[in-house]
Amino acid sequence: xxxxxxxLCGIELVNPVIPASGTFGxxxxxxxxxxxxxxxxxxxxxxTREPRFGNPTPRIAETPAGxxxxxxxxxxxxxxxxxxELPKLRKVFHKPVMANVSGxxxxxxxxxxxxxxxxxxxxxxxVNVSCPNVHGGGMSFGTDPAxxxxxxxxxxxxxxxxxxxxxxxxVTDIVSVAKACxxxxxxxxxxxxxLLAMRIDIRSRKPVLANTMGGLSGPAxxxxxxxxxxxxxxxxKIPVVGMGGVSSAADVLEMMLAGAxxxxxxxxxxxxxxxxxxxxxxLPAELDKYGIENIRDIIGGA
Amino acid sequence: MKESFLTIAENSPLTASVYKMRxxxxxxxxxTPGQFINLRLEGRFLRRPISVSDRGDESVTILYKVVGQGxxxxxxxxxxxxxxxxxxxGNGFDPSAAGQRPLLIGGGIGAxxxxxxxxxxxxxxxxxxxxxxxxTKSEIFYTDEFRALGCETLLTxxxxxxxxxxxxTDALPEDYSYYFACGPEPMLKAVWRSASGAGQLSFEKRMxxxxxxxxxxxCETITGYKRICKEGPVLRKEEILWxx
Numbered sequence: 001x002x003x004x005x006x007x008l009c010g011i012e013l014v015n016p017v018i019p020a021s022g023t024f025g026x027x028x029x030x031x032x033x034x035x036x037x038x039x040x041x042x043x044x045x046x047x048t049r050e051p052r053f054g055n056p057t058p059r060i061a062e063t064p065a066g067x068x069x070x071x072x073x074x075x076x077x078x079x080x081x082x083x084x085e086l087p088k089l090r091k092v093f094h095k096p097v098m099a100n101v102s103g104x105x106x107x108x109x110x111x112x113x114x115x116x117x118x119x120x121x122x123x124x125x126x127v128n129v130s131c132p133n134v135h136g137g138g139m140s141f142g143t144d145p146a147x148x149x150x151x152x153x154x155x156x157x158x159x160x161x162x163x164x165x166x167x168x169x170x171v172t173d174i175v176s177v178a179k180a181c182x183x184x185x186x187x188x189x190x191x192x193x194x195l196l197a198m199r200i201d202i203r204s205r206k207p208v209l210a211n212t213m214g215g216l217s218g219p220a221x222x223x224x225x226x227x228x229x230x231x232x233x234x235x236x237k238i239p240v241v242g243m244g245g246v247s248s249a250a251d252v253l254e255m256m257l258a259g260a261x262x263x264x265x266x267x268x269x270x271x272x273x274x275x276x277x278x279x280x281x282x283l284p285a286e287l288d289k290y291g292i293e294n295i296r297d298i299i300g301g302a
Numbered sequence: 303m304k305e306s307f308l309t310i311a312e313n314s315p316l317t318a319s320v321y322k323m324r325x326x327x328x329x330x331x332x333x334t335p336g337q338f339i340n341l342r343l344e345g346r347f348l349r350r351p352i353s354v355s356d357r358g359d360e361s362v363t364i365l366y367k368v369v370g371q372g373x374x375x376x377x378x379x380x381x382x383x384x385x386x387x388x389x390x391x392g393n394g395f396d397p398s399a400a401g402q403r404p405l406l407i408g409g410g411i412g413a414x415x416x417x418x419x420x421x422x423x424x425x426x427x428x429x430x431x432x433x434x435x436x437x438t439k440s441e442i443f444y445t446d447e448f449r450a451l452g453c454e455t456l457l458t459x460x461x462x463x464x465x466x467x468x469x470x471t472d473a474l475p476e477d478y479s480y481y482f483a484c485g486p487e488p489m490l491k492a493v494w495r496s497a498s499g500a501g502q503l504s505f506e507k508r509m510x511x512x513x514x515x516x517x518x519x520x521c522e523t524i525t526g527y528k529r530i531c532k533e534g535p536v537l538r539k540e541e542i543l544w545x546x
Contacts, residue, residue, distance in 0.1 A: 022516065029514045029532075032303065045517075053520065053527055058508040060518035062348045069510060074517040074527065218347050270511035271347055273388070274305065 003294045004283055006040070008239055008262050009162035009187045011096055011123050013040035016252065016295060017280050020243050020266035021046050021100035021126065021166075022071065026085040030269075031092035034277045040262060043098040043126050044081075044089070047116070049108045051077035055133060056210040061199045066218025066245065067267055068197055070211035072133040073102050078112045082119055089121070096123025100166070102131055103141075106154040117159035125161050126241075127151060130168030130193035132215045139193075142168040145180030152184035164188035164241060169221075169228055170196045178232040189232055190241035190264065192225045218267040221245040226258050233259020233300055247275065249282035256295065257302035303390050303513050304331035310383045311361065313376075316443040319368045320411060321377050326361045331390025335397065335419035336484075336504055336536045339364065340512040342386040346372050349388065351512045351531070353415040353484075353504070362389070365414035365443070391512050392535050395419050395502055397426070401479025406432045406453075407470050407493055409485025413444055415504060416484055417451075424451045431456065431478060435470035435489065439463035471496045491544055501539045505530050 004015035019030075021043040030036050054072035061068040075081065089097065099122045103109035109127065116122050129142030129151050141147045148165065155163050165181040167174060169192040178189050194215020199208040207213070225244020233240045242260030246252060247268040255263045268275035283295065292298055308325035315321050325339075332339065332354055339362065340349040350372045356363040368377050395415075400423055406416045413434050423430045430453040436442050437460045448455045457465025458473045466473045470485075471492045481501035483493045490503045507530040510516035514532035521528055523541045528534055 023511075025515050025517075033305075053522055054517065057519065057521065060348075060508045060510040060516070062346065064347075066347055067510065069516065069518060071517050071520075074520055267347070270516050271342070271349065273303075273511070273513060273515070 003287065004280075006261055006296050006299070008241070009124060009164070011162070013262060015040045015280050015283065016256065016260075016262040017276050018042055018098065018241065018262055018264045019269055019276050020264035021128070023266040023269040026081075027089050027093050030273060033273055036093050037095065038277055038280055041095055041098050041123060042093075043100045043264060044085070045075050046073045046100045046102045046128055046131065047075050047078050047081045047112060048073055048102050048104075049078055049112050051075065051080065058208060058210055059214065061208040061214065063197070063199065063216060063218070064220060066216055066220035067270070068199060068209060068214035068216055069194070070133045070209045070214030072211065073131055078115050082115060086119060086121060097121050098124045098126050098164070100126045100128055102128040102134070104134070106150060109151050110154045110158050113155045114158040117161055122161060124164055124188075125155065125159055126164045126166050126190055127155055128166045128193070130166050132168065132170060132194055132196045132213070133211060139168050139170060142177060143171050145176045148177050149180040149184035152181050152186045156185045162187035164190050166193060167191040168193045169224060169244075174228050175231050175235045178236050182236045182238050186238060188239040188241060189236060190243065191232060192221070192228050192244045195221055195224065217245065219245045219247055222251060226254060229255060229260050230258040230302070249279050249286040252279060252283065253286060253290070253292075253298065256299050259300040261299055303388055304328070306331070306387050306389045307384050308362070308387045310379055310381050310385065312381060313379055315377075316365065317441050320365060320441070320443050321368065322363060322365050323376065324361055324363045325385065325387065329357060329360060329362045329389055332357050332362055333390060334394030335422055336394035336415050337390060337392045338512070338535065340388040340391055341376070343372055343375050346375070348510065349512060350376070351391070351509050353535070354418060355414040356418045356421065365411065367411040388512060392531060393533060395482055395504070395536050397422055399480055399500070399502070400428055400482075403429045403431070403477065403479045405475060405478035405481040406430060407481060407483040407485070407497070408432070409435045409470060409489035410437070410441070412483075412485030412489070412504070414484075416482065417444060417447060419482060420448060420451050420453050424453065430454070431475055433458070433470050433473060433475070435459070435485070436464075437461065494539060494542060494544060502536050503539060503542065504536045505534055
């Protein structure tokens, strides 16, 4: 085991860096730029039972130290993901990948997870109960502990792969949702999805996003994410994947000190397509700077 | 796509709000007129996507309009400054469809990417007509540059202060082999509806990444979902999905 390696739900990662779903497509845009096998793994674009275009545009806006998106889970649907996207990915990425799944009903989640369970390259299922940009599903499952645990049970019934529940920060008590997922059998928790937010164009007096509201991500949310990762990691025994505004090797260490076993990087990939590669390359020196031998030794150390 | 560090060689105003910036460095990834580059600005989280107006051996020229804080910041930049730029983004125009007498239609700052296209078409011996539309006389730029390439250059202004009064669609010539258009979406829609024959239209959208990762700038077309930053910004007339 190298000094950067961590173990996430029984699968070894060469380092804890994971591009977050929705910021890395199905990997091959980035594979044109660098060898993406340097990553721990990556979480592919949120996949649903049926194909989706998503929300009307504009669906991107800039904010101080971050951005809003209201993409709304554009994806070709699970069948095409399995028949077209994953075979292409296989050519450029030779490790277990994290499959990100969204749904609008328990049956949707179960169907999509059942199909992805049969795909050998899928190492983990990251189940998104936290998308703020869709109606009648997504985040509504993640704002109530009872609904979140129903999703966990529905998914665990159809897969033997580790199930990581991706939670929304748009709740009054994230710990209660995380604990409900753990009790229902989840193998891990990832957080945070984006924070519900908006911007208004003063000239037109209208919201910038066609969908009115969207999710805030980027460095602006890092301290909020860190706080929630800390709270959840102290309340559950299953591994926690921390994300939200991470954009440097130092941020990765902070997230891990808060209790994260691995760290997802999202918005930073959009501003700098080399962000993950640069962070991975900077990690050894960052460990040296603080006299840390192995990165796994600092998990939950704060 | 390539990450390049480009140095500002020139940054000067053409009108009260339109600037010309020439950047030097490795621009080898910029291969086709209609492609764009994505500039990282200090203190701004997202990059600024700007179409390439011309390309030299080791330089690109962009024309940009100051519309917000990012472009205000760009207007204040001095020669010598280095910028982190993603180069060679988007599909660009396909000039092979042009025929012998192509028409290039530009609205406002949309004239910018047409310059490089016009130069290439002229170098290929085509008879090029350029039709430019502006709001008013003080906003006009680059008509002399297009004329210097040997293009027949027609002009409209919405208020009639220069050229013909009206929009570009009021001044469409009768006879052309193919058209290329770039401008604000209402103009593109009007051109798509009223210009005869086949053509290519270049679109502008709010982008997240500019290289196909975030799906922020997607649109629906007859041939499926397209990302304006990756499968665009240029779409063919026949694949555009607009209701009449």
